[in-house]
Amino acid sequence: MSVAQKKRMMMHDAIREGAIREFARNGLAGTSTQAIAEAAGITKAQLHYYISSKEELYQQVLGDIVRQFREIFFITTSQDDPRQAITSYIARKIRHTLEHPEITRLFAHEIARGGPEMSTHWQTLKVSVEEANQVIRGWIEAGKIRPVDPLLLQMNLWAVTQHYAEYEAQARMLMELPDDVPLDAERLIHEATQTFLLRCGLTDDEETTP
Known part of the structure; x- marks a missing residue:
């Protein structure tokens, strides 16, 4: 990779990260290209060299x-x-939520306003969910887990594992944690894992390691 290519890649990464922060905080309508440029550490003119509009950038993100x-x-x-799949899923999701809260908040913000910009992305989401539904149905049919609603199980998993980004301020207040102290990922993972294993009839007599 040439120096110019590396520089361009670094610029795209800076723009993407800046856009995620601003969109997560203010949404599409409340975010200006000036704010994105400042978040990326570049000028507005430089930003428009790489993107045509904030709407196109939002779609890319x-x-x-x-x-x-x-x-x-x-x-x-x-x-x-199922035990390993659920345990691993929860651990990955909560760690990602804590490490990249702006990504979760941006997506939640878009969905909360009705998903008007999601029209070209719903199908990818639906295909992924149906693939997971089939896996869960297979577990049920094989007697590996107790009968559950596959779709609602997934949606409940999302709700619990994303909570600590979407409602971080509330979680910190109730846990009496100052802003400079990270949430305890292992505590959150353990509690969520036990909850969903129990729901699936996989009582955790032996501790599982994510």
Whole structure:
């Protein structure tokens, strides 16, 4: 990779990170290209050299998030051990939520306003969810877990594992944690894991390691 290519890649990464921070905080309508440029550490003129509009950039970021969720989080057909699959899923999701809260907040903000910019991304999400539904149905049919609603199980997993980014201020207040003290990932993972293993009839007599 040439020096120019590396520089361009670094610029795109800076713009993406700056955009995520601003969109997560203010949404699409409340974010200006000036704010994105400042968050990325560049001028507005430099920003417009790399993007045509904030709307196009927002679509790129949404697409990246949906693909990232699919690659990292969704239960896949290769996971035939429900205990390990659920445990691993929860650990990855909570750690990602704590390490990248702006990504979760941006996506939640878009969905909370009805998902008007999601039209080109819903199908990717639906395919991923249906793949996971099939895996969960297979577990049920094989007697590996007790009967559950596969879709609602997934949606409840999302709600619990994303809570600590979407409602971080509330969690910190109730836990009496100052802003400079990180949330205890292991505590959150352990509690969520026990909750969902129990729901699936996988009582955790032996501790599982994410």
